[in-house]
Amino acid sequence: MSDRRPIVGGNWKMNLNEAGATDLAKALTQENTSAGSCEVVVFPPFVYLRQVERALGTDGPAMGAQDLYFENDGAFTGEISASMLVDCGCRWVLTGHSERRHILGESDTIVNRKTRAALAGGLSVIVCIGETRQQRDAGRTDAVNTGQLRESLADVSPGDLDRIVIAYEPVWAIGTGLTATPQDAQNAHSAIRQAFASMYDSDAAKKVRIQYGGSVKPDNAADLFACPDIDGGLIGGASLKSSDFSAIVQAASGSGA
Ligand code: PGA
Numbered sequence: 001m002s003d004r005r006p007i008v009g010g011n012w013k014m015n016l017n018e019a020g021a022t023d024l025a026k027a028l029t030q031e032n033t034s035a036g037s038c039e040v041v042v043f044p045p046f047v048y049l050r051q052v053e054r055a056l057g058t059d060g061p062a063m064g065a066q067d068l069y070f071e072n073d074g075a076f077t078g079e080i081s082a083s084m085l086v087d088c089g090c091r092w093v094l095t096g097h098s099e100r101r102h103i104l105g106e107s108d109t110i111v112n113r114k115t116r117a118a119l120a121g122g123l124s125v126i127v128c129i130g131e132t133r134q135q136r137d138a139g140r141t142d143a144v145n146t147g148q149l150r151e152s153l154a155d156v157s158p159g160d161l162d163r164i165v166i167a168y169e170p171v172w173a174i175g176t177g178l179t180a181t182p183q184d185a186q187n188a189h190s191a192i193r194q195a196f197a198s199m200y201d202s203d204a205a206k207k208v209r210i211q212y213g214g215s216v217k218p219d220n221a222a223d224l225f226a227c228p229d230i231d232g233g234l235i236g237g238a239s240l241k242s243s244d245f246s247a248i249v250q251a252a253s254g255s256g257a
Helices: 018-030 046-056 082-087 098-102 108-120 133-137 141-152 158-163 182-199 202-207 218-225 242-253
Strands: 007-011 039-043 062-065 092-095 124-129 164-168 209-213 232-235
Touching: 007 092, 007 209, 007 242, 018 039, 018 046, 018 242, 039 092, 046 062, 082 108, 092 108, 108 124, 108 141, 124 141, 133 141, 141 182, 158 164, 158 202, 164 182, 182 202, 182 209, 182 218, 218 232, 218 242, 232 242
Parallel strands: 007 039, 007 232, 039 062, 062 092, 092 124, 124 164, 164 209, 209 232
Antiparallel strands: none
């Protein structure tokens, strides 16, 4: 058992409408998802941040955004800065999600700029990394994860690490119903922690929380979270149903991850 406090994120992606987002936030607050030993954050679509913030109130989970831009203001049509997110009540943001890397074409360099801009703006960041099926089949899982980790965190100072969480999300497991076995996930997490130690030091590696993401559901969460290097999860599909999400939060709370 480690001293790391488990953290569960609910990534709502491009789902729900205003009423649905507000209802989900209210349900999560009623189900007391913020209580207990687990930290909980939800990531609604940008346009519903304000309404969700109100619905979550002061007792609900914390809130974050799914993305940001790395400039602070100016002529960047359609983009949203860290300070705007803070203004809307966000304390967290995701960077490097596989859908942004693989569908929207974001490079490690962009992920790094966004991560640094988020930190500079006062946000905490969940930095997502993970290998494709092809990379896994070629035996490159750890090399890919280590490379993404190093490049995404380039020039992030040790003083900011308490606002960084890593999410390991094998691309082939996201939204597919396929989950890494707890042993495969544990192996990847352990390698990521080792890479972290070589980038910073062993103390930083012991402290950093590494979530697993990719088809986490109430029935597989407990086995994943019981692994020594898995400190909670980043949940997509199952975060849209409050009872499923609450069950996953309960599993993390009981994991002593
Ligand atoms: P999933 O998504 O739980 O639907 O697989 C996870 C994620 O993309 O963060």
